[in-house]
Amino acid sequence: MKVFVASAWPYVNAVPHLGTMIGSVLSADVFARYARLKYGKENVLFVSGSDEHGTPIEVEARKKGVDPKVLTDAAHEYVRRYFLEVWEISYDNYTRTESEVHKDFVRKFLLDMSNYIFVQEEEVPYCEYDKLFLPDRFVAGTCPYCGFPDARGDQCDNCGRLLTPRLLINPRCVFCGRTPVFKVTKHWFFDLSKLQHMLREWLESSKEMPQHVKAVAFSWLEEGLKPRSLTRDNKWGIPAPFEGSQDKTVYVWFEALLGYISATIEYFKNIGQEERWKEFWFGDVRSFYFIGKDNIPFHAIIFPAMLMATGKGYVNPTVVAATEYLLYEGQKFSKSRRIGVWIDEAKEIMDIEYWRFALIRQRPEERDTNFTWKETLRIVNTELNDDIGNYVNRVLSMINRYFDGVVPGINETLLKEADRNYMRLISEAPRKMGELFEQNKLKAGTEELLKLAREGNAYLNQREPWALAKINKEEAGNVLTVGVNSVRAIAIMLYPLMPRHAEKLYNMLGLSNVEGERWDEAGEMRLNKGHRIGKVEPLFRKIELTPEELEGKLKEVRHKVEKERPELLR
Ligand SMILES: [Zn+2]
Ligand SMILES: [Zn+2]
Structure with missing residues (x-):
């Protein structure tokens, strides 16, 4: 079985903020790192790119x-570097929609859909000053229902x-503020209504799809699917492949979705195995898409x-x-109002791996969640430092103190119920964490890690x-041998969240290459006499700072x- 992991393609006119990271990029990375240990590195592919x-x-x-490409070249490089080098996002391929492989693939793919495509004329708002057809959301005006002066055309x-733009009172171009005219233009439409039945059958039979996702999809089906325009009158994009x-x-939405496939093709092309992309798109494949x-x-x-x-x-x-x-301290992230934290700023505030852990612990899985500095500090100081950090330090220091840094080993005959109970927890925790991860419950999964500590x-x-060491050294040896194996399990479970710290912990255990471990063996008693x-x-x-100081x-x-940001991202 192959496992395909993807995060939504960020639009490259802004630096991603913490909401983007937790909604797609970071969540996908944590899952991909887990999946590589669980299913084997060669069976997992993780891709995304700049839209x-x-x-x-x-x-x-x-x-x-x-030229727009001059702007996006710089912006793509900047974002890519932050993802790969600073945030440790382990994409196998982080590409872009300007990639030639992508452009070729999109054009071919749309021709493959021709049974579901028709052409129709439409009246579209056009700004004569900007010489631009305006997509719905680029027309603003007064709402005919409530009188709100800044309603958008969609x-x-x-x-x-x-x-629709026609309904707006006093419509205006969002770029120059002038009144647009309506011009007739021809567009190619994807006739979604013809696929309504097949989509319903697929959704009903798809066992692993989360319920809240199904609910949204079914409500769309209830309303009835309408044809969607596949083309735009823009110049900056992929030329449509149809006759005439x-x-x-x-339309960018369609091509960005196809980026999941083209990024796979490009990855295998780059390593000289051109046909292998099909392994991740046909047959025995499970695919996970991390999105807001x-x-x-x-x-x-x-x-x-x-x-x-x-x-x-x-x-x-x-x-x-x-x-x-x-949400950021109770408000929506906003670039124009400078509300939030952006990925290039975050690095200057604390270790990126602390961010990775703290964000997953605040992942909005069931309802909208408020990011706060106070909660972030609690997670770092209490969960990471006290619960995990102190525990592993206690175990390892006592092995040094009482057994000269050598694992004493287990004497089965002296095992007590408490030892066996905790051994059971060690063997169960990684499995439970993995099961939750595969149900899109990353935050809940990390509870298993914290519980183990x-x-x-x-x-x-x-x-x-410490008391047993004086009266029954073998029993003390049992406890610390169980303990050191739980520390090994903790290191492997920590790896998807904090790969660098997990390796550091592995080194403290006298081991190396945590990334080469198997998830299914994390709960085994591998460190022995x-x-x-x-x-x-x-x-x-x-972190000895107050929320206000942060x-x-x-x-x-x-x-x-x-x-320091490139022009497009300022
Ligand atoms: Zn309104
Ligand atoms: Zn205009």
Whole structure:
């Protein structure tokens, strides 16, 4: 079996913020790292890329009088470097929609869908000043229902009603503020309604798809699917491949979804095994897509419909791993209002692996979740430092103190019920954590890791190996041998979240290459009599700052970081 892991493609006109990381990029990485240990590195592929076409970037480039690709080259490189080098996102391929492999593939794929495509004329708002057809959300105006002056051509953010640009009172171009005209233009449409029945059958039979994702998809099906335009009148994009479509480009939403496949093709092409991409798209494949909840319809309806429309047997998504929203101290993240933390700022505030752990622990799995500095500090200082850090330090220090750094081994005849209970927990915790991970419950999965450490602390307090060492050294040896094996399990379970710290802990155990371990063997008693542990150091450090001081630190670094960003990301 192959496991395909993907995160949604971020639009490259902004630096990703913490909400993007927890919604897609970081969540997908944690899962991919777990999956490689569970299913074998060669059976897992993890891809994504920069989404760089479309109106906002085209308009920005025109304002600056430069080629849009000049802007996206720099922005893509910046974001890619932060993902791969700073945030330790282990993409096998992080590519971009300007990749030639992607452009070729999109054009071929759309022709494969031709049984479900028709052409129709449409009236579309056009700005004569910007010389630009305006997609719905780039027309603003007054809502005809509630009078909100800043409603968009697709929806009113005040009353929530769906709109069309025609309905807006005093419509205006969002770029220049002038009144658009309506022009007739021809577009190619994807006839989703013809796939309604097949989509329903697939969703009903898909056992692993999370319920909240199914609920959104079924509500779309209830309303009835409508044809969607596949083409746009933009210049900055992939030329549409249809006969007579020379002056059109492919709507960015469709091409970004196809990036999942083209990134796979490109990966195998780069390693000189061109045919192998099919292993991840046909046959025995489970696929996991990490996205924010606003993306559900695209991944649970439109993308599967596109795959079905080709009739080629592409594998549909197994799990659309959608999160709810992350709020920042009670507010929505906002680039223009500078509300939030961006990935390049985060690095200046604390160790990125602390961020990785703290974000997964605040992952919005059941409802929208508020990111707070206070909770972040609690997670780092209490969960990481006290629960995990102190526990592993206690075990390893006592092996040094009472057994000269050598694992004493188990004497079965002296095992007590408490020893056996904790051994059972060690063997069960990795399996439970893995099961939760595969159900898109990463935060819940990490509870198993914390439980193992907390129960470990309780186990030491109950068994008191420091006291046993004076009266029954073999029994003390049992407790610390059980303990050191739980530390090994903790290191492997920590790996998807904090790969560098997991390796550091592995080294303290006198082991190396935690990334080469098997998940299914994490709970086994592998460290036995005679194994020498390594040098023991504190694994984590407390952050001795108040939430207000951390927020102050953010304000200090913001100015410096913003100046270093490429033009498009400022
Ligand atoms: Zn309204
Ligand atoms: Zn305009």
